[in-house]
Amino acid sequence: MPANCPLCGRPPSGIINSYTAQEVAEFFTSRVLGQERCDRMEAILHRLWGSDTVRVVRCDPCAFGYADPFVAGTAEFYQLEAPDTPYPRDKWEYAHTLRRVSDRLSPEASLLDIGAGKGYFLSRLIDRGWKPGNLMATEFSVSGGEAIARLGVECRPTDVRSLDGGGRRFDAITMFQVLEHLDGYDGLMEAVARLAKPDAHLFVAVPNGDRIAFNEHNGLLPDCPPNHVSRWTPKSFQVFADKYGWTLEGCELEPAPTVAGEAVYGAVNRFIQRSHVRGTWARAVYAGSRPFRGRVNKAVKALGVATSPDAWGAAATVARAARGGGGVPHALWAHLRRAG
Structure with a gap:
């Protein structure tokens, strides 16, 4: 049984998603970038959770979602996942x-x-x-x-x-x-x-x-613990x-x-999501871009998005969803x- 809500202490209302340590390790440290790094991440996750599985659950009375186990990422996790986070200058x-x-x-x-x-x-x-x-x-x-x-x-x-x-x-x-x-x-x-x-x-x-739910419903990147735990x-x-x-x-x-903004976001986000799946075009592009750095690396990935039917399909799906109910x-x- 998942743990009670960190805000109100009530039992959870249901399970949103469930992930294995292997799936989360692949998400944060793709094997395209090296098997050893991915194996290290999987070991970190096992230590963090004390098990092979993490769930994301919801508390309907609080309208709150949280990871179970409700354990934040450690410095060791973040140093491996993103040693130098590219902080945006403007938000x-x-x-x-x-x-x-x-x-x-x-x-x-x-x-x-x-x-x-x-x-x-x-x-x-x-x-x-x-x-x-x-x-x-x-x-x-x-x-x-x-x-x-x-x-x-x-x-x-x-x-x-x-x-x-x-x-x-x-x-x-x-x-x-x-x-x-x-x-x-x-x-x-x-x-x-x-x-x-x-x-x-x-x-x-x-x-x-609600944006996280929109992304996951439309096949975009999932919001996996232990990076985000709420x-x-x-x-x-x-x-x-x-x-x-x-x-x-x-x-x-x-x-x-805007609807156009959602379409671009959907295409890029879906391409990144598919790069974590073996045998996909996105994965092959990410592997092929590894020898390059800077603008050339970005150009190779941009070409990959532009030539990906899956990315274009996601752009259309997300744009339709935004047009029907408004952007999220x-x-x-x-x-x-x-x-x-």
Whole structure:
């Protein structure tokens, strides 16, 4: 029987997906890139889960999805899966949060960015007059920490749950595309409360749970643990806020993609998904692109997508679904306020 919901403690309502360690290892470290690396990943997953299988289950009362076992990926997992994550410079939630922050706080305020990547959001704050000395970040990646240090911002390569802020407390705390990677909510929110001022703001962005369901229903990339171990909706954020004594000030979805945007996304996403399946055109293209680097590597893959009937079929399927019910937003944003 799957474990009870991490938010409400109720038994799960049903199983969304189930994966073996071998399937997940192939997904995160394709055998095209080397058998030894894939075998190492499979061993990591066995240790992490204590079994050969992980499930994604749902809690209908919370509108929440979670991994069972509910165990986040370790540093060992991420170092093997993506040693240098390509952080995007711009995200919808950056601009959205900046507008809210500018309305509520002055550039003299303090802010902690948890899992700050390469500091692109912090850089935007500094461009708006925020003092680097009033900012702080956590980030595990070496490249991210170095980029944040160049901004003049203190960065700690540590889990926020064990962060020693030296007595500092912050007017605002941000977590962009971080919460879905984490387990242990009691410890997380205890740390956030310790680091937050009495009336602090908490801004969070996660993948939209309905988008994940849309992708999987249409044969695109699955959302496999232990990379993401939770699936969020506005209702689950309300449960989360209530549980930990915060007020949910707002919960908004990123603007939906256009039908054309969905078609392109569907083609590329399906091609990547098929690259993990033996005997497919996508797998052959990925294997053939290995000797090349940079733009040539990307060009070979782009040609592979353009000549893939399966990718074109997915583009048509996703575009039809978007035209019928509207495009599905990729990101979900929440603004929580701590009670004074």
